[in-house]
Amino acid sequence: KNQVEQSPQSLIILEGKNCTLQCNYTVSPFSNLRWYKQDTGRGPVSLTIMTFSENTKSNGRYTATLDADTKQSSLHITASQLSDSASYICVVSVLQGAQKLVFGQGTRLTINP
Amino acid sequence: EAQVTQNPRYLITVTGKKLTVTCSQNMNHEYMSWYRQDPGLGLRQIYYSMNVEVTDKGDVPEGYKVSRKEKRNFPLILESPSPNQTSLYFCASSLKAGGVSNQPQHFGDGTRLSIL
Numbered sequence: 449k450n451q452v453e454q455s456p457q458s459l460i461i462l463e464g465k466n467c468t469l470q471c472n473y474t475v476s477p478f479s480n481l482r483w484y485k486q487d488t489g490r491g492p493v494s495l496t497i498m499t500f501s502e503n504t505k506s507n508g509r510y511t512a513t514l515d516a517d518t519k520q521s522s523l524h525i526t527a528s529q530l531s532d533s534a535s536y537i538c539v540v541s542v543l544q545g546a547q548k549l550v551f552g553q554g555t556r557l558t559i560n561p
Numbered sequence: 562e563a564q565v566t567q568n569p570r571y572l573i574t575v576t577g578k579k580l581t582v583t584c585s586q587n588m589n590h591e592y593m594s595w596y597r598q599d600p601g602l603g604l605r606q607i608y609y610s611m612n613v614e615v616t617d618k619g620d621v622p623e624g625y626k627v628s629r630k631e632k633r634n635f636p637l638i639l640e641s642p643s644p645n646q647t648s649l650y651f652c653a654s655s656l657k658a659g660g661v662s663n664q665p666q667h668f669g670d671g672t673r674l675s676i677l
Contacts, residue, residue: 480663491565491651491668492604499663537604549666553603 450475452552454538460558465528469555471521471538479543483512483523486535486554495523495536525557533559563588567652567669574642575677582637582672584652592655593635594619594666595627597648604651610635642676649673 452473461467473481480499484492496505496512498521505512509526525532535554542548565586574580586593594609596619606619610629624646626638635654639646650673653666 482665489670491653491670492666493668494665497663497665549606551604553601 450540450542450550452538452540452550454536454552454555456555457553458556458558460560461528463528463530463559463561466524466526467528467557468525469523469536469538469557471523471552473519473521473538473540473550473552475519475540475542475550477543478516478519479541481512481514481521482539482541482549483510483521484537484539486537488534492537528559530559530561533557563667565652565654565667565669567650567672569672570670571673573675573677576643577641580639580642580674582639582650582652582674584635584637584669585633586635586652586654586667587633588654588656588667589632590654590656590667591632592657592666593629594653595625595635595637596651596653597621598651598671599648607637607650639674642674644676647674647676 455470482497483495486492495507495510498505498514500516511524514521535556537554538552540550568583591612595607596604598604605621607625608627610616651671652669655666656664
């Protein structure tokens, strides 16, 4: 069964600190892995998309890593800001005719001043 | 501005009263999709469309209908809404369909439906 598991479910850190969110998946055949940021009351916004051959991809203070062998990904946030408070969703795309995305349940990140 | 627009943003209605949630995108995207988001369950796909007049079921299609008569619009229809369809709904679009597509999905800001 195609599944995406994220940890932790929630995380609280102080402004300026770094943090790492985890994503494990059992999706086959794998096409790509995406990280989305979802602010409260808004739709998800794409942060990164990584294919099988990509190990790391950055978007400003966000850096995603992918280990296709262990089927794990992480999202590292550097020097957190209050605006980073959001849910972060890991999404894996299945390689098939139509676009099939498998969503994780998300990690709720709170940045405190 | 490139965007996906959903209407209404909020709706409270009663069981059995047909409703339509509209979705429109201005990016000339081929692929459009509807999701529902429930606490603890994440986003689940209801229906998707790979192009005009091409639609197919997602993971949770029961109780919903869609149509894709024009490229930019993809309305979600609840013919006879029930309380278990109370949820937060998102429409999304991307340039191309296909699992190999590395195009991101662009999401609307959601429609919160409450069925009493």
